[in-house]
Amino acid sequence: MAVVAVSAGIMPDGYGSDRCWLNYDRGFIWSFLGPVCCILGINAVLFIIILILLRTALSQMQHGPAHDKLIKMVVFKTLVQSVIVGLPWILGFFTRSSQALDVVFHVLNSQQGTFIFLLHCVLNEEVRKQFRSCCRRMTNKE
Structure with missing residues (x-):
């Protein structure tokens, strides 16, 4: 809200155009892209x-096959979640030049919750085990 207030105060005619909610005139689009760049950098x-x-934390744990599997899973989830959250916004910088990238940007952004669900629930062995256990209990009650 602060970014919008400052942007509107500096250039009140910067909002609204036939192609975008921001005018591209005089670089006003950077009132949006600037904070996005900061967020991506952070x-x-x-x-x-x-x-x-x-x-550091994983190197202090016991070593063995279970440890190696844990390390791989944690690194995998960290990388995938970073891609899920960051990639759409990186693509967002190039949407003006390509309508296909614009569609990909919107699809990826709208499906972030789905991807996070898949990553943390469907790919999580403990969650799957609990789900199977719950399903067995429900079928045994009937």
């Missing part, structure tokens, strides 16, 4: 910090 820094902390 997310990239946080991602690197998380990977370093994960590496």
Whole structure:
């Protein structure tokens, strides 16, 4: 809201055009893209910090096949979640040049919740085990 208030205060005629909710005149689009760049940059820094902390924490754990599987799963989930959240916004920078990228941007953004559900529920062995257990209990009651 603060970004919109500042942008509207600086250039009140910057909102609304025939192609976009922001005018491209005089670089007003950067009132949106600037904060997006900052957020993506902060997310990239946080991602690197998380990977370093994960590496440190996981290196102090016991080693073995279960440990290696845990490391691979945590790194995989971290990478996939970063792609799920970051990739659509990176594509968003190029939507003006391609209608296909615009469609991909909208589809990926609208399906983030679905992707996160798949990542943290469907691909999670513990959740699947609980689901199977619950289904067995329900079928045994009938």
